[in-house]
Amino acid sequence: MSERMKGILSPIIAIVLFLLFWEWLVWYNDWPNYKMASPSDLWPAFWKFRDLFAMYAWDTLWRTVVGLALAVVVGVAFGVVMGFSKTMRTALYPLLVGFNAVPKATVVPVVALIFVGQHDFNTVLIAFMISFFPIAVSVSIGLSTLEPEYRDILRALGASKLTVFWKIALPKTLPEFFGALKVASTLAFIGTNLMEIVEPHGRGLGHLFDSGKINADYPLMFAVLIALAVLGILLYYAVVILEKIFAGWAEREPTY
Amino acid sequence: MSVDVGIENVSHAYTTGQQSLPVLDKLNLTIPAGQFTAVVGPSGCGKSTLTRLASGLMAPDSGAVTLNEERVTSPRSTVGMAFQNPVLLEWRTIIENVVLPMEIVKHDLTRNQCLKRAAKLLELVGLADFKHKRPSELSGGMRQRASLCRALVHKPDLLILDEPFGALDAFTREDLWQIMRELRGRESFTGLLITHDLRESVFLADQVVVLSGRPATCQYVLDVTLPEDRRIDSLYTPEAVEMLATLREQIEIAQGRKQEVAA
Ligand SMILES: Nc1ncnc2c1ncn2[C@@H]1O[C@H](COP(=O)(O)OP(=O)(O)O)[C@@H](O)[C@H]1O
Numbered sequence: 001m002s003e004r005m006k007g008i009l010s011p012i013i014a015i016v017l018f019l020l021f022w023e024w025l026v027w028y029n030d031w032p033n034y035k036m037a038s039p040s041d042l043w044p045a046f047w048k049f050r051d052l053f054a055m056y057a058w059d060t061l062w063r064t065v066v067g068l069a070l071a072v073v074v075g076v077a078f079g080v081v082m083g084f085s086k087t088m089r090t091a092l093y094p095l096l097v098g099f100n101a102v103p104k105a106t107v108v109p110v111v112a113l114i115f116v117g118q119h120d121f122n123t124v125l126i127a128f129m130i131s132f133f134p135i136a137v138s139v140s141i142g143l144s145t146l147e148p149e150y151r152d153i154l155r156a157l158g159a160s161k162l163t164v165f166w167k168i169a170l171p172k173t174l175p176e177f178f179g180a181l182k183v184a185s186t187l188a189f190i191g192t193n194l195m196e197i198v199e200p201h202g203r204g205l206g207h208l209f210d211s212g213k214i215n216a217d218y219p220l221m222f223a224v225l226i227a228l229a230v231l232g233i234l235l236y237y238a239v240v241i242l243e244k245i246f247a248g249w250a251e252r253e254p255t256y
Numbered sequence: 257m258s259v260d261v262g263i264e265n266v267s268h269a270y271t272t273g274q275q276s277l278p279v280l281d282k283l284n285l286t287i288p289a290g291q292f293t294a295v296v297g298p299s300g301c302g303k304s305t306l307t308r309l310a311s312g313l314m315a316p317d318s319g320a321v322t323l324n325e326e327r328v329t330s331p332r333s334t335v336g337m338a339f340q341n342p343v344l345l346e347w348r349t350i351i352e353n354v355v356l357p358m359e360i361v362k363h364d365l366t367r368n369q370c371l372k373r374a375a376k377l378l379e380l381v382g383l384a385d386f387k388h389k390r391p392s393e394l395s396g397g398m399r400q401r402a403s404l405c406r407a408l409v410h411k412p413d414l415l416i417l418d419e420p421f422g423a424l425d426a427f428t429r430e431d432l433w434q435i436m437r438e439l440r441g442r443e444s445f446t447g448l449l450i451t452h453d454l455r456e457s458v459f460l461a462d463q464v465v466v467l468s469g470r471p472a473t474c475q476y477v478l479d480v481t482l483p484e485d486r487r488i489d490s491l492y493t494p495e496a497v498e499m500l501a502t503l504r505e506q507i508e509i510a511q512g513r514k515q516e517v518a519a
Pocket residue numbers: 270271272277279298299300301302303304305306
C-alpha cells in the first residue's frame with residue numbers, strides 16, 4: 001500500500017472504529033435518546049433539519065471568517081507598531097495582556113446585552129476579540145527579534161524602512177504568523193459559537209444547538225456537534241493550505 | 257569602479273543611559289582606490305563600528321568618512337557588505353538571494369540581465385549547480401560564498417567585509433581566501449576587511465591596519481609585500497612569516513599584554 005493511501009485510509013478507519021464504539025456503548029447501556037444519542041440517530045436528525053443546517057452553517061462560517069479577518073488586520077497592525085517601537089511595546093503590552101486575560105465567556109453576555117438583537121455584529125465582534133491577541137503577539141515578537149544584520153544588508157544600500165519591512169521583516173515573520181493564525185482560527189470559531197448559543201432568537205449552528213437543548217432533542221444536539229467539528233476541520237485546513245502557499249519554505253520536511 | 261576611502265580623525269562613542277562608551281578615538285585611515293585593507297585588533301575594540309561608519313549606516317560623532325573626497329553622511333548603493341552571519345533569506349533561492357541588491361539600487365538592467373550577472377558570480381565561486389537551492393540546503397562555506405556574490409552583484413565601489421570567514425573551518429576558510437582573490441582580480445572595488453585571523457589579513461590585503469584597544473586608534477600599519485598572484489604557500493615564505501610575527505607582536509601590544517619598546 002502506498003504512503004498516500006495509508007495517509008488517507010488510516011484516519012478513516014480510526015473514525016469508523018470510533019463511531020462503532022460509540023454505537024456499541026449506547027446499545028450496551030441501553031441509553032434512551034434523551035440521555036445519549038447514538039451515531040445512527042444523527043443522520044435522521046441531520047436530514048430532518050438539513051435546510052437549517054446548511055443555512056446556519058453558512059452563518060457560523062462567515063461570521064467566524066469575518067471576525068478572523070478583522071483580527072488579522074487589527075492584530076497585524078498592533079504587531080507591527082509594537083514590533084518596531086519599543087516604547088509602543090512597553091505601553092501597549094500590559095493593556096493587551098489584561099484585555100486577553102478577561103475570560104471571553106463573561107464578555108459574551110455583556111456584549112449580547114449592549115448590542116441587543118445585533119446578531120451578526122455581536123458574533124463577529126466576539127470572534128474578533130477572542131482571536132486577535134495571538135496574532136498581535138506573534139507578529140510583534142517576529143518583528144522585534146529580527147537580527148540587525150538582516151536589516152543592515154538592505155539599509156546599507158539606502159533602502160527605506162518600508163522596503164526593509166516588505167522585503168525582509170514581513171516574510172521572515174510569516175511562519176510565526178501562520179502558527180498564530182491556526183490558534184486564532186480555532187479561537188474565533190469558539191467565540192462565534194459562544195455568542196450564537198447565548199443569544200436568543202439568533203441564527204447559526206450555535207443557535208441550532210441551543211434549540212436542540214431547549215427541546216431536549218439530543219440527536220439534534222449531537223448532529224450539531226458533528227457539523228461543528230467538520231466546519232472546524234475545514235477552517236483549520238484552509239489555514240494550513242494558506243500557510244503552505246505563503247510560508248511553505250519554512251517547512252523543514254513534510255510532516256503529513 | 258573603485259574609490260578612495262578616507263577615515264579622517266573619526267571619533268565615536270555609544271551612549272546607553274547616562275553612560276558613554278568611547279569606541280573610536282581620532283582614527284585615521286586611508287585606502288587608495290582598488291586597494292584592499294585589512295583591519296585587525298582586539299575583540300570589542302570597535303572594528304564593526306568602523307564598518308558601520310564606513311558604510312554610512314551610522315554617522316561619527318566627529319571627524320569624517322569620505323569616498324573619493326566626498327563626505328559620507330548616509331548609506332549609499334555603491335557599497336557592498338558581508339558579515340560573519342551570511343544572512344541569506346530562507347524564502348528565496350540562492351540566485352534570488354544574490355539578486356536582492358538589484359531590487360534596491362537604481363540601475364537600468366532588465367531582470368534577466370540581473371539574473372545573468374548573479375549566475376556569473378555564482379559560477380565564479382563554484383555555486384553554479386546550487387543556483388536554485390534554498391540556503392538551508394547549503395553548507396556554511398557555500399552560504400558565505402553566496403553572501404559574497406550578493407555583496408558584489410551591484411558592482412559596488414567599496415566592499416566591506418566584517419569577519420566574513422570567522423565561523424568557517426580552517427580548510428573552507430583557505431578555499432574562500434582564494435575565491436576572494438579571484439573575485440578581486442575580476443571585479444574592481446576597494447576593499448575593507450575586518451578579521452581576527454592574521455594569516456587571512458596578510459593573504460588578502462595590500463595593507464594591514466592594527467587598531468589599539470578601545471577606544472581604538474590606528475596603532476600600526478603594515479604594507480604587505482607579497483606578490484600579486486598569491487597562493488596559500490606564499491604564507492610560508494620567510495617574508496610572510498616575518499610580517500605575521502610583526503602583526504602578532506602589535507596585537508599583543510594592542511591587547512595590553514606587552515609594552516611597546518621605544519625604538
Ligand atoms: N549599538 C551599540 N550600543 C552600545 N554599545 C555598543 C553598540 N555596538 C557596539 N557596542 C560596544 O562597542 C564596543 C565596540 O563594538 P564593536 O565595534 O562591535 O567591536 P568589534 O571590534 O568586536 O567589532 C563593544 O564594547 C560593544 O559592546
